Amino acid sequence: MSIEDAGPGPERAVMGPWRFVVWFGTVSLLADFVYEGARSVTGPLLASLGASALVVGVVTGAGEAAALGLRLVSGPLADRTRRFWGLAIAGYALTVASVPFLGVVGVLWAACALVIAERVGKAVRSPAKDTLLSHATAATGRGRGFAVHEALDQIGALIGPLLVAAMLALTGGDYGPALGVLALPGVAVLVLLVWLRARVPDPEAYERGASTGTPRDQPADGRLPSAFWAYAGFTAATTTGFATFGLLSYHLVERRLMATAWVPVLYAAAMVVDAVAALATGWLYDRFGPRVLVALPVLTAGVALLAFTDTVGVAVAGSLVWGAAMGIQESTLRATVADLVPSGRRATAYGLFAGVVGAASLAGGALTGGLYGYSIPLLITVVAAIQVVALALLGVTRAARAPLRRP
Structure with a gap:
């Protein structure tokens, strides 16, 4: 077009x-x-x-x-x-x-x-x-x-x-x-x-005027589609295991891996990765459908595995992986909501989706912050386990509304 x-x-x-x-x-x-x-x-x-x-x-x-x-x-x-x-x-x-x-x-x-x-x-x-x-x-x-x-x-x-x-x-x-x-x-x-x-x-x-796989008819009872709720569950799970950049930068500075003055530079680099990841996964989403979201739990687990090490290069790599996960969260996750919900209820869905993300972000920050102070190996294990649950919920979403997009 x-x-x-x-x-x-x-x-x-x-x-x-x-x-x-x-x-x-x-x-x-x-x-x-x-x-x-x-x-x-x-x-x-x-x-x-x-x-x-x-x-x-x-x-x-x-x-x-x-x-x-x-x-x-x-x-x-x-x-x-x-x-x-x-x-x-x-x-x-x-x-x-x-x-x-x-x-x-x-x-x-x-x-x-x-x-x-x-x-x-x-x-x-x-x-x-x-x-x-x-x-x-x-x-x-x-x-x-x-x-x-x-x-x-x-x-x-x-x-x-x-x-x-x-x-x-x-x-x-x-x-x-x-x-x-x-x-x-x-x-x-x-x-x-x-x-x-x-x-x-x-x-x-x-x-x-477009021919898409988006549901066009609002359910007779006005409720949001069941696939949306399954998708919200997937988003809540993968976000709950997502560490904040504040915690990542805290680790870098407290472990003396990076001077404080360099933290904004690393954040800027992560934002560049964010943009690149958004463009890449957006193109892949239109080509292959929501299966590309499998990358988000994998990246989220990767952040915990890499970012909390005591090796500078590996910890920096973990922060860049964090940026890639953010790019998917801020673009492809929102795109999928539009493919799950008819136009007449879409703003409501976006409002509820934001509420889910906010609550999960708060829970994730508390969880990863608390586990960081207790045991980093336990933090990595718990985050990985949560991401396995997230992958299962993504499978439920695809089953509830298959296919969301034509591959």
């Missing part, structure tokens, strides 16, 4: 599905530029206003809980109102408006409120955004479409923190200009969204 080939209707002459995916990915690139730039200095910023470590932990934790938990509300709201563009724009607006003020409020409680507000914006927009993107990827290929979006997203996640760091260096640590400059890409986010909405008011037309 050429770049100008879209679904039926007036959108066909206006914008093809691949152009829509790329422009929407550019929106995410710019938005990540803004909020990842701010998140890279949230801790030091709050500390400069008098926050203790406890306050920083509570505020950032509350923000992440809001970013995931509130999607249980925003997802069904999007499906019920069908105002996908409105919710997406409102969520992005809240995020890009919150960030520039962080550097100038000068009061701890206000800064804390803005940190949480930025994450609330993500919760408002994400189910609607993923649903809009899922319509276009029905024509481009789910895996490739979500992968290109994720790759563009990661470019912003790299540039934003680097710009903030440069501005802090130039201004002697003044957060006002460092975060104020992020207002420019924030304005660009909103301009692009309004333009994109005017060009493609009904992205679902892409999906109506």
Whole structure:
């Protein structure tokens, strides 16, 4: 399908599905530029206003809980109102408006409120955004479409923190200009969204004109398909065994395998691997179907096996494997949801899926962190066992909805 080939209707002459995916990915690139730039200095910023470590932990934790938990509300709201563009724009607006003020409020409680507000914006927009993107990827290929979006997203996640760091260096640590400059890409986010909405008011037309294996009819009782719940179980299991980069970097520094200054460089390298893995598995997903998700439990077990060694090269390799697993989590996992759930319930499914991922991430962080302090060999064994369970649940998912995609 050429770049100008879209679904039926007036959108066909206006914008093809691949152009829509790329422009929407550019929106995410710019938005990540803004909020990842701010998140890279949230801790030091709050500390400069008098926050203790406890306050920083509570505020950032509350923000992440809001970013995931509130999607249980925003997802069904999007499906019920069908105002996908409105919710997406409102969520992005809240995020890009919150960030520039962080550097100038000068009061701890206000800064804390803005940190949480930025994450609330993500919760408002994400189910609607993923649903809009899922319509276009029905024509481009789910895996490739979500992968290109994720790759563009990661470019912003790299540039934003680097710009903030440069501005802090130039201004002697003044957060006002460092975060104020992020207002420019924030304005660009909103301009692009309004333009994109005017060009493609009904992205679902892409999906109506595409021939895919996506279920098109909503179950008569309004429930989500059983395959979705099996898939959510698989995702919960594989995420529960997934160590955080915070724990990986803690190991590297505490075992004196790497100087603290090199940790951001390793993280940046992991983000590059993230983007490459997303593109590779996205292409493979469109070619071979959900069987490619077998790679995720394997990589998750590999992170535990490699990253917690006392050999620098092997531990670094484990961190890069972590980046590859993240790439699959952020792209192909989301693509599969769209192939399991009909359009009328998809935003609800994305909201519930985010809740599952959030709860599993919390459990995984606690599990791997606790086991790390007790016994690393036991940590590796437990993670491997959980990934075996995840593989079994993936098999259940494929049996419940086979084939999800035509190989």
